[in-house]
Amino acid sequence: xxxxxxxxxxxxxxxxxxxxxxxxxxxxxxxxxxxxxxxxxxxxxxxxxxxxxxxxxxxxxxxxxxxxxxxxxxxxxxxxxxxxxxxxxxxxxxxxxxxxxxxxxxxxxxxxxxxxxxxxxxxxxxxxxxxxxxxxxxxxxxxxxxxxxxxxxxxxxxxxxxxxxxxxxxxxxxxxxxxxxxxxxxxxxxxxxxxxxxxxxxxxxxxxxxxxxxxxxxxxxxxxxxxxxxxxxxxxxxxxxxxxxxxxxxxxxxxxxxxxxxxxxxxxxxxxxxxxxxxxxxxxxxxxxxxxxxxxxxxxxxxxxxxxxxxxxxxxxxxxxxxxxxxxxxxxxxxxxxxxxxxxxxxxxxxxxxxxxxxxxxxxxxxxxxxxxxxxxxxxxxxxxxxxxxxxxxxxxxxxxxxxxxxxxxxxxxxxxxxxxxxxxxxxxxxxxxxxxxxxxxxxxxxxxxxxxxxxxxxxxxxxxxxxxxxxxxxxxxxxxxxxxxxxxxxxxxxxxxxxxxxxxxxxxxxx
Numbered sequence: 478x479x480x481x482x483x484x485x486x487x488x489x490x491x492x493x494x495x496x497x498x499x500x501x502x503x504x505x506x507x508x509x510x511x512x513x514x515x516x517x518x519x520x521x522x523x524x525x526x527x528x529x530x531x532x533x534x535x536x537x538x539x540x541x542x543x544x545x546x547x548x549x550x551x552x553x554x555x556x557x558x559x560x561x562x563x564x565x566x567x568x569x570x571x572x573x574x575x576x577x578x579x580x581x582x583x584x585x586x587x588x589x590x591x592x593x594x595x596x597x598x599x600x601x602x603x604x605x606x607x608x609x610x611x612x613x614x615x616x617x618x619x620x621x622x623x624x625x626x627x628x629x630x631x632x633x634x635x636x637x638x639x640x641x642x643x644x645x646x647x648x649x650x651x652x653x654x655x656x657x658x659x660x661x662x663x664x665x666x667x668x669x670x671x672x673x674x675x676x677x678x679x680x681x682x683x684x685x686x687x688x689x690x691x692x693x694x695x696x697x698x699x700x701x702x703x704x705x706x707x708x709x710x711x712x713x714x715x716x717x718x719x720x721x722x723x724x725x726x727x728x729x730x731x732x733x734x735x736x737x738x739x740x741x742x743x744x745x746x747x748x749x750x751x752x753x754x755x756x757x758x759x760x761x762x763x764x765x766x767x768x769x770x771x772x773x774x775x776x777x778x779x780x781x782x783x784x785x786x787x788x789x790x791x792x793x794x795x796x797x798x799x800x801x802x803x804x805x806x807x808x809x810x811x812x813x814x815x816x817x818x819x820x821x822x823x824x825x826x827x828x829x830x831x832x833x834x835x836x837x838x839x840x841x842x843x844x845x846x847x848x849x850x851x852x853x854x855x856x857x858x859x860x861x862x863x864x865x866x867x868x869x870x871x872x873x874x875x876x877x878x879x880x881x882x883x884x885x886x887x888x889x890x891x892x893x894x895x896x897x898x899x900x901x902x903x904x905x906x907x908x909x910x911x912x913x914x915x916x917x918x919x920x921x922x923x924x925x926x927x928x929x930x931x932x933x934x935x936x937x938x939x940x941x942x943x944x945x946x947x948x949x950x951x952x953x954x955x956x957x958x959x960x961x962x963x964x965x966x967x968x969x970x971x972x973x974x975x976x977x978x979x980x981x982x983x984x985x986x987x988x989x
Contacts, residue, residue, distance in 0.1 A: 482542055485535035486593035490601050490751065492528040494608060496521055497743035505736025535593065543588040547581050550772060554581075561780040576775070580768045587765030591758040597751040605748040609741060613722075613733055616715050616741050620748050623711035708749040715745040784837045788855035790862060790938070793848025795835070795967070800843035802834050803827065807843075810985060817968040819978035822987035828971035829868065831987070832941045835969065836863055864937035864964075868944040870924040877901065878908040881927060882934045894963050895930035896956040922953035929960050939967040946974045 499521040503514040554577050602620075610617030719738040733741065795812040805827035812818050820828050833839035837856040845852040852859060872880050877900075881887055887908050892898050900923045904910035912919065919927065925945065932940055942961060946954040958977050961968060970977065978984045 480592075480596075482535050482539035482589075483593040483596040485531050485538060487596050487600055489528050489531035489535060490597050490747075491604065492524055492531065493747050494605065494744060496524045496528065497747070498740055499524065501738075501740035501743060502736045504739050505734060508735045536589070539589045539593065543585045546588060547584055550584075551577055551581055554772070554775060557775070560783055576768070576771050580771060583761075583764045583768050586758070586761035590754070591762045591765070594751065594754040594758045598755040601751045602748050605744050608744065609748075612737050612741060613718075615718050615722075616745075619711060619714045619718065620745070623707060623714070623749075705753070708746075708753055711749060712745045716742055784840075784853050784856045786852075786854040786856040786858075788850065788858065790855050790858045791848030791850055793850075795939075796844075796846045796849075797834075798844040798846075800831075800834060800841050800845060802839050802841040803830050805830060807831055807834075807987065808985065812967060812969065814967055815965070817962070817982045818970070819981040819984045820969065820971045820987055821973065821975075821978055821984055822971075824973075826988035828987060829943050832943055832969070832971055835939075836860065836865060836941055862938035864932035864935065864940040866928050866932040866940065866942040866945055868947060870928045872912050872924075872927075874911065874913060876906075876909045876911050877904065877927065880912055881908075881930045885934075887930070888934065891930050891933045894933055894960045895926045896960060897926050897930050900926060922949050922957075925949060925953070925957055926960070929957060933960075933964065937966060939969070940964050942968070942970045942972075944972055944974075945970060946972065946977050 499517045503517040503521070506512065506514055506517075554573075558573070606617060606620055609620055719733065719742055722733055723735060723738050792814065794814065795810075797807060797810040799809070800807045807827065810818075820831060822828050830839055834841045834845065837852060837860055847855060847859065878884060878887060881891075887897075887901070892901065900919070901908050929942075929945065932942070940961070945957050945961060949957065954974070954977075958980065961970065961977075962980060968981075970981065972978055
């Protein structure tokens with residue numbers, strides 16, 4: 478199926494010798510004062526229609542094939558990222574986004590032009606060369622000498638084009654990474670007056686990308702100019718020999734009639750055309766190879782997969798034995814159902830990593846069981862019963878209601894438990910007020926209470942909270958603490974707050 482479009486394109490190209498013969502025969506008869514050109518004209522028109530139909534069908538098939546192949550690659554990358562817990566090492570999230578959203582589209586010209594051009598370049602010149610030698614060894618010799626010069630030159634240019642395209646693709650990924658990093662820190666940079674530095678950084682990165690792009694274009698224009706010159710010289714030599722032969726000034730190379738001479742003249746440009754098409758698509762190949770290199774590097778990465786397990790969570794304690802994650806060894810821990818546990822440790826000791834292990838989001842060595850059943854076997858149902866309160870509140874650019882319950886009405890008991898009623902009342906449209914992606918319209922304490930409401934909305938069995946009272950004033954911290962203590966399931970809190978930890982059932986000090 479992959480070669481169907483290229484085969485149709487080849488069939489369209491092979492129609493031309495028949496069309497050229499009809500045209501040459503008609504012109505030859507006119508020069509000799511003959512008649513009977515209308516049947517030839519009708520055949521020429523019919524063959525032209527066939528050629529146009531084949532070319533249109535080829536382009537349609539090639540477009541569908543290119544769309545399907547690019548869509549499959551994009552789906553593969555996206556599915557692979559969703560299925561792994563570690564980020565790609567292509568350079569950053571911006572580079573990965575550039576690969577999925579922009580770079581993969583660079584394969585389209587390669588799939589639609591280079592593959593058909595390669596097949597035509599392998600077949601059409603050989604067919605025309607055979608026809609030329611059949612009628613005149615001189616014309617065949619000219620084509621035989623001029624033709625191979627083009628592939629040799631293409632190979633020489635191809636090395637430079639490949640390097641230039643690879644550097645251009647790397648620069649696109651770097652610019653995307655820079656954009657992601659600067660957008661993430663935009664508010665802080667505005668506060669410290671770093672706007673000019675950000676603009677200057679983007680200007681420098683854009684200038685580097687412009688230079689890389691112009692380098693690719695310079696190679697493309699230079700190679701196209703030289704190839705057009707070689708093709709023109711080859712056609713000119715055939716035209717000179719044919720003219721001198723018809724005038725009787727050349728006696729070697731075989732005698733040709735006016736019709737055959739015109740036919741050879743019409744075939745000569747078509748002999749070079751597939752090679753010129755291949756040369757034009759050679760740069761598409763260089764760009765595609767750069768993208769395929771990124772895809773191959775992405776595929777070669779060994780990353781831990783997201784745990785999957787469809788079993789049902791049983792009743793019983795949560796038990797950790799010999800757990801090691803990200804090089805950190807954790808103590809053996811047993812958490813009874815309904816227990817409230819505080820994890821305390823210095824920054825960097827692995828509190829957040831341990832919460833991610835308990836959520837089934839972090840690869841680990843050792844044993845984590847729930848009711849004596851390994852977490853890996855029941856992790857899907859386990860995650861369905863989790864409430865998660867991250868240290869850094871994250872929001873969607875949607876309403877408060879959507880950010881808490883994905884559009885479901887706010888439950889009164891959740892609003893009360895998270896002390897959210899005052900927040901909702903203060904917003905201009907209540908819980909239908911649209912929040913910015915960074916929580917615009919909310920203070921830090923209000924954002925933390927919205928995050929608590931989101932964690933409680935699904936009535937979870939287990940609630941994991943990461944530094945829930947960090948950077949909050951005493952009153953807001955007390956409100957968040959009371960909301961956590963009112964939770965009637967298993968509560969595990971990672972915190973530096975001694976007051977919060979002192980109100981838990983038990984405290985475990987990590988890194989001791």
